[in-house]
Amino acid sequence: MQSTDSSPSSGDCSRYILQVYVGALSLHYEALSVEASKQTTAEEIVSCIVERLGLPGSNYELAEVADESKERRLSPEEKPVSVMLLWPMHSERDFHRFYLRESQNDVPWLDNYGLDPQILRDFIPFLLQPENREYPDLCQLPDLNESTLLENLRQRFDAGHIYTYVGSILIAVNPFKFHPIYNPKYVRLYQNQKVGPILPPHIFAIADNAYYCMLKEKRNQCVVISGESGSGKTESTNFLLHHLTALSQKGSHGSGVEQTILSAGPVLEAFGNAKTAHNNNSSRFGKFIQVNYRENGLVQGAVVQKYLLEKSRIVSQGPYERNYHVFYYLLSGATEQEREALHLLPADKYNYLNAKNLILENCDEKYEFSRLKQSMEMVGFSPEKQRRLFNVLSAVLLLGNVEFFPKKSTYHHDESVQVRNSDVVSIISELLKVKHDTLLAALTSKRVKASGETLIMQYKLPEAIAARDALAKCLYGALFDWIVLQVNHALLNKDPTVPPHTGHSIGVLDIFGFEDFGPQNSFEQLCINYANEHLQYYFNLHVFKYEQNEYKREGIKWRDIEFMDNSGCLQLFESKPTGLLCILDDLCNFPGATNEALLQKYNTVHRENPFYEKPQKKENAFIIKHYAGKVKYQVAEMREKNLDLMRQDIVSVLKNSSLAFVRELVGADPVAVFRWAILRAFFRGYFAFRTAGIKHRQERADQAVNKVTVKTRFRPHNDLLISHLVTVSAVNLTINRIA
Numbered sequence: 175m176q177s178t179d180s181s182p183s184s185g186d187c188s189r190y191i192l193q194v195y196v197g198a199l200s201l202h203y204e205a206l207s208v209e210a211s212k213q214t215t216a217e218e219i220v221s222c223i224v225e226r227l228g229l230p231g232s233n234y235e236l237a238e239v240a241d242e243s244k245e246r247r248l249s250p251e252e253k254p255v256s257v258m259l260l261w262p263m264h265s266e267r268d269f270h271r272f273y274l275r276e277s278q279n280d281v282p283w284l285d286n287y288g289l290d291p292q293i294l295r296d297f298i299p300f301l302l303q304p305e306n307r308e309y310p311d312l313c314q315l316p317d318l319n320e321s322t323l324l325e326n327l328r329q330r331f332d333a334g335h336i337y338t339y340v341g342s343i344l345i346a347v348n349p350f351k352f353h354p355i356y357n358p359k360y361v362r363l364y365q366n367q368k369v370g371p372i373l374p375p376h377i378f379a380i381a382d383n384a385y386y387c388m389l390k391e392k393r394n395q396c397v398v399i400s401g402e403s404g405s406g407k408t409e410s411t412n413f414l415l416h417h418l419t420a421l422s423q424k425g426s427h428g429s430g431v432e433q434t435i436l437s438a439g440p441v442l443e444a445f446g447n448a449k450t451a452h453n454n455n456s457s458r459f460g461k462f463i464q465v466n467y468r469e470n471g472l473v474q475g476a477v478v479q480k481y482l483l484e485k486s487r488i489v490s491q492g493p494y495e496r497n498y499h500v501f502y503y504l505l506s507g508a509t510e511q512e513r514e515a516l517h518l519l520p521a522d523k524y525n526y527l528n529a530k531n532l533i534l535e536n537c538d539e540k541y542e543f544s545r546l547k548q549s550m551e552m553v554g555f556s557p558e559k560q561r562r563l564f565n566v567l568s569a570v571l572l573l574g575n576v577e578f579f580p581k582k583s584t585y586h587h588d589e590s591v592q593v594r595n596s597d598v599v600s601i602i603s604e605l606l607k608v609k610h611d612t613l614l615a616a617l618t619s620k621r622v623k624a625s626g627e628t629l630i631m632q633y634k635l636p637e638a639i640a641a642r643d644a645l646a647k648c649l650y651g652a653l654f655d656w657i658v659l660q661v662n663h664a665l666l667n668k669d670p671t672v673p674p675h676t677g678h679s680i681g682v683l684d685i686f687g688f689e690d691f692g693p694q695n696s697f698e699q700l701c702i703n704y705a706n707e708h709l710q711y712y713f714n715l716h717v718f719k720y721e722q723n724e725y726k727r728e729g730i731k732w733r734d735i736e737f738m739d740n741s742g743c744l745q746l747f748e749s750k751p752t753g754l755l756c757i758l759d760d761l762c763n764f765p766g767a768t769n770e771a772l773l774q775k776y777n778t779v780h781r782e783n784p785f786y787e788k789p790q791k792k793e794n795a796f797i798i799k800h801y802a803g804k805v806k807y808q809v810a811e812m813r814e815k816n817l818d819l820m821r822q823d824i825v826s827v828l829k830n831s832s833l834a835f836v837r838e839l840v841g842a843d844p845v846a847v848f849r850w851a852i853l854r855a856f857f858r859g860y861f862a863f864r865t866a867g868i869k870h871r872q873e874r875a876d877q878a879v880n881k882v883t884v885k886t887r888f889r890p891h892n893d894l895l896i897s898h899l900v901t902v903s904a905v906n907l908t909i910n911r912i913a
């Protein structure tokens with residue numbers, strides 16, 4: 175039971191929350207919360223709950239249970255709030271409750287509920303938590319601990335229920351198989367349905383709730399999705415967007431913009447997803463999609479923000495991994511004519527494609543290619559743009575086939591190199607429309623300015639390979655950025671008759687999940703896991719700390735749940751001047767520093783840090799104790815990857831292309847684009863959340879001063895008797911704007 179007095183001076187207008195247990199009357203919910211005033215009658219409360227549960231007939235009544243042994247039927251005119259106010263505050267055993275049952279006119283009063291068969295059936299089983307009872311909301315578990323929670327999820331999963339609520343959050347357990355619960359019938363089922371006990375938990379309910387909260391509260395909403403790699407974040411994002419756009423269509427078949435939003439997903443996934451050891455369709459970038467709505471609830475447009483594409487994958491992949499999907503789609507699906515024009519080779523002839531892992535099980539890549547082309551068309555890539563884009567893809571692949579051999583020197587052993595297969599360079603220069611000699615020179619030498627003069631220095635073999643790989647990564651990275659730009663352009667509302675966006679938005683954040691590749695974790699995993707560590711911190715902040723404080727403030731009996739506070743781990747990453755990232759940046763700016771020196775410094779500075787560990791065996795690696803477990807990171811290439819400079823010499827080759835498209839790719843001044851600049855964009859987003867969270871908490875604190883409690887947030891504006899659920903199925907946090 176909870177009671178809340180919204181305003182001490184408001185007299186009869188005070189609002190209270192009654193919790194009414196419904197026992198066997200609902201398969202899904204143990205109790206419902208009803209907001210009521212002192213004037214609200216038992217009859218009104220009964221009819222409200224009967225309506226919410228969709229119960230047949232009207233033969234129900236409210237009963238009061240007290241001290242485990244007594245229960246009493248409330249007459250229809252009785253005022254439950256007044257009854258509740260007589261209950262002892264904070265009694266040792268909190269067994270004063272209301273519950274709804276079928277009317278028992280023949281037995282109007284009972285002093286010993288142990289004799290009441292209805293209570294025996296409904297109430298006692300609830301207290302004892304029967305073994306085979308599933309709870310669609312984990313908050314309903316009478317005994318909530320890790321094992322009951324997991325057992326409940328398991329039971330539900332075994333019964334085919336992959337979704338479960340836990341308060342305001344939806345947990346999705348990945349079924350790895352198709353469940354027919356996303357078809358139009360389900361879209362309609364969850365459409366215009368406030369979250370309620372009638373329908374089982376579903377991802378569509380999250381979208382629906384966010385949509386209606388946006389319209390009702392006139393505030394931006396955001397759905398944050400978190401989980402380890404392969405847990406289903408991207409699939410969930412797609413389902414959310416599906417429903418969010420369907421809601422706006424009001425029954426019609428989406429206008430252009432809804433279709434464009436849905437088509438953006440497959441395009442971004444083809445270029446930014448790949449098979450990893452954890453997931454056949456792993457996102458190798460983070461994305462935030464903000465769907466903008468007009469005030470009337472129709473979609474106006476959308477904005478996509480991308481974070482941190484894993485570029486190292488272009489040139490090498492782990493043993494069970496592949497390069498980005500789009501390469502395989504292109505090689506499987508291109509027509510003979512396209513093959514010829516693009517100079518495509520069989521997939522196993524490319525060094526950048528892991529020859530042992532060319533096939534993706536259960537994937538028809540030829541079909542995927544045609545689907546990709548279709549989606550590209552939907553987001554405004556003309557056939558000509560597509561052709562140019564595929565030219566770049568082919569050039570990237572061919573770069574991996576450029577080989578070098580040492581030049582012979584008449585004077586002494588000279589390690590400088592020249593290209594072995596200049597015919598490949600010719601094809602690349604043709605595809606990119608750059609001069610063959612310029613490209614050749616950029617692959618084997620660099621210009622160095624010394625005392626006002628420009629010298630040409632020949633590369634040694636490792637430098638030449640690095641320059642070649644840097645060119646491939648730079649090209650693909652620039653191409654991906656260009657695609658995001660194009661997608662955003664298509665998602666913008668281009669109708670000049672429509673005024674600028676004045677409504678609100680719903681954002682969906684889908685980032686790469688937490689990863690551990692055993693002995694092969696590198697800088698990319700460090701960044702990915704750091705981002706996930708931040709997300710976890712955010713969840714801790716809002717879900718645990720914030721809710722606990724809320725409950726305490728409301729006087730609800732509550733024992734603090736112990737959770738792992740990961741702020742120490744974040745400190746390890748980001749404190750100044752000794753955080754891991756700060757030291758890494760310092761050593762990147764220090765000429766002559768090595769990755770070994772980096773490790774040494776880490777070991778010296780963080781030896782005592784509880785979140786940092788040295789591996790047992792001596793190796794060039796360090797261990798971080800993340801919220802999701804320990805991960806060992808290799809220091810090899812950390813400095814180089816952190817710098818990830820778009821090298822001036824390489825950029826100038828591309829800038830000299832006679833093809834405007836290629837010049838456009840490398841933009842105005844892309845030199846020295848640091849990974850951290852991209853990561854910073856992520857944290858701008860994070861700080862937007864945080865600021866909004868602080869603001870939100872402040873507002874709630876202010877409300878608390880005025881004795882307005884958490885429940886009033888969900889209160890509709892009309893009337894005496896309004897009900898809402900104990901649970902709200904969405905993480906709907908207001909964000910100002912993801913910058």
Ligand SMILES: Nc1ncnc2c1ncn2[C@@H]1O[C@H](COP(=O)(O)OP(=O)(O)OP(=O)(O)O)[C@@H](O)[C@H]1O
Pocket residue numbers: 348349350351352353401402403404405406407408409410452453454455456457458685686687688
């Ligand atoms: N609701 C679902 N129904 C059926 N299959 C699913 C569902 N969710 C996920 N899957 C399966 O799991 C796979 C992995 O899911 P997904 O790519 O969404 O993971 P992720 O959390 O985005 O991982 P990453 O962090 O690596 O990007 C999907 O390709 C799909 O086969």
Ligand SMILES: [Mg+2]
Pocket residue numbers: 407408409455456457685686687
């Ligand atoms: Mg994903």
